[in-house]
Amino acid sequence: MNKFFVIFVSFTLLSSCDFSSAEEHYNLAVDLEKDKKYKEAIFHLNIAIEKKDRFKQAFLNRGFCKTELGDLVGGIDDYKKLLAFDYDNTFALFNLGNNYSLLADNKKAIYYYSKALQTEGALKSFVGSGGKPSGIAVSLDANYGMLDCEIYFERGIAYLEENQFDKAIFDINKSLEVNNAKKDCYFLLGKAFLGKNDSIDACESFIKSAKLGDKEAREMLRKHCIKKTKSN
Known part of the structure; x- marks a missing residue:
């Protein structure tokens, strides 16, 4: 199950009279992100933030780009910088949770x-x-x-x-x-019920997940739910 991160993929309106505005560099970064050119996107996001120090979208997207490049701590730093002036930004808080989860700091x-x-x-x-x-x-x-x-x-x-x-x-x-995420939910419920030693609910959950096509759930069914009989 891959985590998803929230970013801005829409363009911002260009400021008039400034052909090298923060918004223009942000828009260039968005195009580069779509092509997964994250290093190049960060270059333009850096300039956008230099020109506009409270550019929420730019901090959010730069944090995402750093995360995609494996710099989880750098991503965390950008999300926290955004929260310093927008403390209840849902996207930044959610992405912070994802980064810490990837760092196994649950x-x-x-x-x-x-x-x-x-x-x-x-x-x-x-x-x-x-x-x-x-x-x-x-x-x-x-x-x-x-x-x-x-x-x-x-x-x-x-x-x-x-x-x-x-x-x-x-x-x-x-x-x-x-x-x-029904398929994944049923699989995760199965694991949680196993943790509680509730094999009945665990197996019922794995069955529902397997019916939706989850291969891992089928393995869990074979391992935990299908009774093996000794041959005579």
Whole structure:
């Protein structure tokens, strides 16, 4: 299960009378990010931030680029710089959780996921058209909103890594109840129930995940749920 990070992929309006504006360098960086040219994107984001020291999108995207290049600590530094002047930015808090999770610092990951869930940008999820998770932005800064089910999902994984199985089950169910990442949710629930020595619920969860095509779930079924009989 790969983590996803939130960044800005839209262009900003160019400032008039400045052909080398912060926005222009940001827009160039966005194009480069789409081609996965992260080092080149960082070059332009550096200039954008020099020209506009509170450029939220630029800090967020530079943190993402650094993370994609394996510089997790550098990514964390950029997200924290953004939070220094926009303390409840949902995207930055969520991405911090992801970076700490990748560093196997699950306690800090849980802390930042929890902070993200407390922001207005954590949109309450519901099942929308087509059975997919949806949400309604009510904040004036709606550009920084994301579905809370996505945050619950990642925090659930962090709780699972910390062997806090009941909390993991709660979070993963919050994701599952709005049809977010169903296959992965059932698999993770199976692991959490195994941790609680609840083989019945674990196997039921692995079966549901396997039916949705999860190969790991099939392996877990063979390992934990299919009774082996001794040959005569």
